[in-house]
Amino acid sequence: MSKNYVIGYPRIGENRELKFALESYWSGKSDLSALENCAADLRRRHWEEQQAAGIGAISCNDFSFYDAMLDTCIMLGAVPARFRNIEDETIRYFTMARGDRQRTAMQMTKWFNTNYHYIVPEFAADDAFAPNASKIVAEYQEAKAAGIAPKINLVGPLTFLGLGKSADKNFDRYAHFDAILECYDAVLTAISTLDDRVTVQIDEPLLVTGPDAKTLSLLKRAYDRLGRSVSNVEIIVATYFEHACEAVEVLAHTPISGIALDFVHGPRNSEALGTIAQSGKTLIAGVIDGRNVWRSDLDAVGNTLETIAQTVPRSRIVPATSCSLLHVPYSLEAETALDAEIKQWLAFAKEKLAELNVVAKRFAGEALDDAELSLMQLSREAVHTRQCSPRIHDAAVQQRVAAQTGTERAEPYETRIKAQREALRYPLLPTTTIGSFPQTPELRTLRRDFKRGDIDVQAYDAGIKAYIDDCIAFQESIGLDVLVHGEPERNDMVEYFGEQLAGFVFSAKGWVQSYGSRCVKPPLIYGDVSRPLPMTVDWTTYAQSKTSKIVKGMLTGPVTILNWSFVRDDLPRADVAAQIALAIGDEVDDLQNAGIRIVQVDEAAFKEGYPLRRENISAYETWAVDAFRRSVACARSETQIHTHMCYSQFNDVIHTIEAMDADVISIETARSGNALLRIFKEVGYKQEVGPGVYDIHSPRVPPVAEMVAQINALLEVLPQEQLWINPDCGLKTRKWEEVKPSLANMVEAVREVRASFDAIIASKKGDAAWTNPSRSSTATSGL
Template sequence: MSKNSYVIGFPRIGEKRELKKVLESFWAKDCSFDEVKKVASELKKRHWNYQKDAGITYISSNDFSLYDNMLDTAFMLNAIPKRFKHLKDEELYFAMARGNQNSVAMEMTKWFNTNYHYIVPELSLDDKYSLNSSKILEEYKEAKELGIKTKINLIGPITFLGLSKRVDRGDTFELLSKVLPIYEKLLNELSTLDDSVIVQIDEPIFVKDNEPKVLSLIKPVYDRLGTISDNLKIIVTTYFEHSNEATKVLTKTPIWGIGLDFLYGEENTQALEEIANSGKKLIAGVVDGRNIWKNNIQNTLEILANITKHIKKDNLLISSSCSLLHSPLTLKYEQKLDSSIKEWLSFAYEKLQEITIISKIFFSGLESLDSNEIKIYEENINANHNRKNSTVIHDKDVQKRVNSFDKFSRNGKYEERIKLQREILAYKDLATTTIGSFPQTPEVRKSRRDFKKGEISQELYEKAMKDYIDDCIAFQEECGLEVLVHGEPERNDMVEYFGEQLKGYGFSQNGWVQSYGSRCVKPPFIFGDISRPKPMTVDWITYAQSKTSKIMKGMLTGPVTILNWSFVRDDLPRSEVSKQIAVALSDEIDDLQKAGIKIIQVDEAAFKEGYPLRTNKIKEYEDWAVRDFKISVSSAKQETQIHTHMCYSEFNDIIKTIEAMDADVISIETARSGNELLKIFKEVGYKQEVGPGVYDIHSPRVPSVEEIVKQINLLLEVLPKEQLWINPDCGLKTRKYEEVKPSLINMVKAVKQIREERE
């Protein structure tokens, strides 16, 4: 063990997604909540022991959650929206996250620029906060029973308020005077747990461009929290970018340490002098918590050597750059990966070993490593050398085509295109459609799984997929949807499916990462130059179109989303990787329209997610992200209608960028946030057509016709009917058919009612 090894946080879903499975079993009423608690307890113990056995000194408790840590913090503060106050315990907790038949769930949005979603707390001036510390205290005691004395993780009060929303329209920071005393009471309780207690307070909001009024809160808050008790050591951590403005203030408070990300926030080096002068501990994030590439230990030792030109070694701890929540758990189940590629990878468990080895070498030299650690260190050097010189990474033909590609937009202005499209497609105002995917039934998943294992023939597999498509089309026609989709039964994931057909992509068997709640994704990884050997979607969509006289949408994932929802090679700028994907997609769109597909949706669900957290870096990202969306659709004819879809996003600051993308129709998620997202489209005079989601697909509840009628009428207060499409919030993949069918039937009935009322 190295006394200087530190991990910000750890994944919680389990090696085999045990948490996901037990939660979904509980929600389906197939097991009791006692079983959920049992599985959660087993996972926590296992994960603590992983870290202990790997030699990590500073291990977290309270980084575990049954759904989300922001939700846990709201629960801790008793910040419960009025519509849920009649509920108790687990029913209350999960209703806040998922909604129930009587109440809409709390809003959900992306955690900074990651693919993790958090539940957005709802606050008001009338709230009466009180402390519920039971979860935090119980976890600390659970770990201590195993002989592990943990640091206790909390989301800081400034970040909590900054990421919450006021339902009474006020400034969330006005509530600091009500929230801060609860944190003080909590820290007082925690200080009694041991003779010395370390509390990690996460304040990632400090890495954003904060207004002076936010920065002005830091010193008074941490002057108070830092003096609660002499045996309480407070560490304030940030990640994903630099936090220089906040760091310089924190050095003047009585906290014990500061955690900084030196991989995604290289500018953090600018604050080293202030930290050194303060004498505080520096938790140096130098092992990547967000990507899967093996750490280059020799390079990392150089970074640390530069840091210690300012910081005394005695004041330095070696850490992950952020929580390992954003990484898959372990490589030990990856039996099918090409060995030459697998040796380049490192998941959460392997990163623990890297942190320990780096710490030992840096503080005590190579001679401090045991024989197994020496072997890992030597493998690390060889793997990084092999990857740098590998012939499977570089494709000269791809590089030549991408570098010479010069068609950066499609032909015709929007006004010309939409007139032509309306004539050819002949769809009504308030046209009804869905976002793309339909429920992935157990039968569909089994057929895909059996085909991959070679247990059924391609003929049987294709029959199963086509039977599903037939049923999906029949239902859509029966309920009266106007623009149809094929349901995507052949797709395991909206990125992985395309990655499997693109050269330069790799795949794990068990590389699951939590997206929200029980929702897990298995991102592919880009290790080399990207090209499309053959069409990826044409056969399935042309089969579906042959089964209906209605318009069938072609469905693609856009280049920026494919990039942002993959683990991306770190030896090439992201902009260059994105352009390679865009060029490949332009070929797919050309093949689709040649096959007779008249509407093609190019989803950019993760477009906003990739935004830099600092304003001065945004323009560069927007320039290449818009460029690559336009490259991907550049082959589309004027009469081919291009749709796109964007997930949870605040559009106010990027509406001009959305306009620049020049899609003919954009669908967006608005059901949990009312019409606030939509109003900006009107304010800027947005010309293109818009499909605001009229009901929330992340909740199991079925909306009534009356609810949807009310929602559509609210939409019509913002935009005219000629500009609106009617659709659910997002794809229906994660829902069950017994929820999807009545919801879509009610949606179509609501549109018919509105049309009749307005004729």
């Protein structure tokens, strides 16, 4: 085994080369050979960078054109039926990921509690599998030709099946376990021909989620078989993001060579050290953080390794990254404009290679050269300055958080909603949108030119106001009830706020792959957070001045800002969330004082921050709910607070959502059907709900009749007094030619449903429940 070990490496490229090559290929501007050449160049470059940095265990097959789970589908022949008649392998691959006019794409969701997305495997009873190791073999041979002796990365069978879904709810996907294991066996046999000895890293992060007895039993069966499959293949089972103590107890008694554990995000892995020591297996010790961007405290990392070595023999410990470096930006080398003091606190993927090399050499007792000694000194300086820098620590912020003891709104929901309905006088089934409207090329150019200094503030303001004017006019023209300003000034729902909050900084090229060609550039929260000046009040009040209807204020919630950022590691996340919450609360108060009567505080990423272990969920829910409530505690009874959540599984969090105590919640439901809403009914959820009535992720324009049917289906689950009508999510990624007819059809569908209410009222003239003037089907006063 090598002296150090990298679980995986970024693949998108320093300048997002793979992104642009993919999009060029998809658009027909370049051919497949150009895409393949770009990929080959990136792979070679990344292997050579790791080798030059002193890395011993370098991965191949961690590269993907889209996603490793999708690649595993191809490796196993796990192709859903709707794609099987596509003869061209490359077209089939990308159609599985992206869909086409005839076929819906495979589902995509977050990879555990990271911001990376994976393609969800689909399983049906009649599936047949066929092993295909061609990609693995080709990339291994490519690495060897480049002078690299690589390890091979695979997604493991337990994780592949466990993260998949059954096409039929009555089908148990684990019925395919033996057939899939047969394919893995065949793949390992193909790998065994590549060299005299080959190391295969099999990723099983599912094992950190608290595996049940069935999973542990299958784990034993899997690695008893795969560990004995071929004699010249060494298997390392890799876990990350949490502890895997239960799995270690099983894996210790299988014929694998080693186990990779995350000691950064799974400190309880120390409880498994005795088992590993007795097993005689190699421990791949994840001690360099692969999920965050801060420079490592190399002395502390060294101490961790020495502690581990008190139980596991030093000769069987290999220092490693905690997980793949896919989750951090590529390199600090491009950050020439980043503040020098803050930059010295950071380490991206390339810098983490150097950290790992130094840690491994010190652990092995090897002498460090001048550059490595300098890196040790920089680590110590970063630790010291982060402890005492006034740029990080703001006593006023800390005192303010400590002083806020109550997060309850002044009145209970029942009192608030009565006041809001009387003050706002919105009709039954009020129509609105989630917030954003299309981000046109002209709008992006306007913001870019202003940021570069190519236009002055007057020209920029005029362009933003013109967009808002058009948005308001369009919404009024189709008859929406509650309007939005469209968010033309915002580049991103987190970045926009981070740029205006103290304690945040942004990289120039700190891109991280989210999925396929999609990259994000998360903010870096380095210090105590506060809001120096109002962030949205001017644009929101300008929009409100253009209409007599209500315009919602649009804010991103504290938990979403936290979960979509790289967060400082010297303070508990709960404390950072509380600071952000107070900053957002200041904005809520300024908006309501400026006459904005509805404020939406979006928590799209609330669920994404959930811990992977059930025993840790309660603590997260407590502080996350507290953060949201802190952000809206200042809202007066007549100020209506909305929130929005972008996920479709509420069964396990419905009581947490209740505790957030928003007046209205809009949710993404169009793809999941109305079964999702039944949980709201079953628990007696009191607040108003805006289930998405059409899917904004598709370019199709849903017809009026379809949305009428959808609204009527909603009314079978929740009463009309409780329902708002809106799209699934924000509309920034759609085009105007899709948005305008879709929203017009949505409003027309509501008119038709309201007309049916009026017919019922006419037939029940004496029924007071249908004649409340503040909530009638046609009430528009104040709008």
